[in-house]
Amino acid sequence: MKANPVVWFEIYVNDLQRAKKFYETVFKTELSELPPPDTKNEIQMLSFPMEMNGEGAAGTLVKMKGIEPSAGGTLVYFRSNDCANEESRIEAAGGKVVQSKQSLGDYGFMVLAEDTEGNMFGIHSQNK
Numbered sequence: 445m446k447a448n449p450v451v452w453f454e455i456y457v458n459d460l461q462r463a464k465k466f467y468e469t470v471f472k473t474e475l476s477e478l479p480p481p482d483t484k485n486e487i488q489m490l491s492f493p494m495e496m497n498g499e500g501a502a503g504t505l506v507k508m509k510g511i512e513p514s515a516g517g518t519l520v521y522f523r524s525n526d527c528a529n530e531e532s533r534i535e536a537a538g539g540k541v542v543q544s545k546q547s548l549g550d551y552g553f554m555v556l557a558e559d560t561e562g563n564m565f566g567i568h569s570q571n572k
Contacts, residue, residue, distance in 0.1 A: 453503035453520045454489075457561040460507045462538070464490050466560045467505065469537035470530050471522065478504055513561040521566035527555045530567045 457463040464475050471492075478489040486509045494502035500523065524530055528545045534557045535541060542564065543556035552570040559565060 448500065450501040453501055453518075454506045455503065455520065455559070455561075455563055455565070456511050456513045456517075457505050457507050457559075457563075458513060459561065460488055460490060460505060462560050463505050466537045466539055467492070470533045470539065470557075472533075475505065513559075513563045515558060515562055515564040517563070519564055519566055521554070521568045524567050524569040526571075527553055527567040527569040531555045531557070 455463070467473070468475055473493055475490040475492060478491040480487040480489055488507040489504040491504045492502065496502065503520070522530070531541055531545055534555075538560045540558040541555065542558055543554070545553055545555050547553055552568055554569075555567040557565055557567070
């Protein structure tokens with residue numbers, strides 16, 4: 445497999461509007477309502493900007509009955525030009541910086557953080 449294997453992610457939340465405000469503030473982007481799939485589950489979704497057939501992974505914030513957010517779940521890394529930029533906005537947006545920007549050598553740089561819902565996530569930048 446040559447392509448990056450991840451094509452979709454879901455970040456589970458308890459308070460959809462609080463999480464929306466957090467991610468929009470940290471990443472300076474706008475999330476939009478995504479109609480839920482036709483399932484029997486109560487589900488609300490807000491999507492990050494995406495192209496369904498574009499490069500990289502698309503994803504959403506999800507509020508779904510019976511599923512709780514967690515710091516110990518799957519770790520999603522967001523792409524950045526310089527992860528220090530997003531790091532500087534995390535605490536003011538209500539989150540917590542867990543690991544400040546650190547070098548990964550040839551693999552770039554990373555920040556680990558916790559959102560307003562208790563989910564751990566990462567921010568990665570190749571340069572700077």
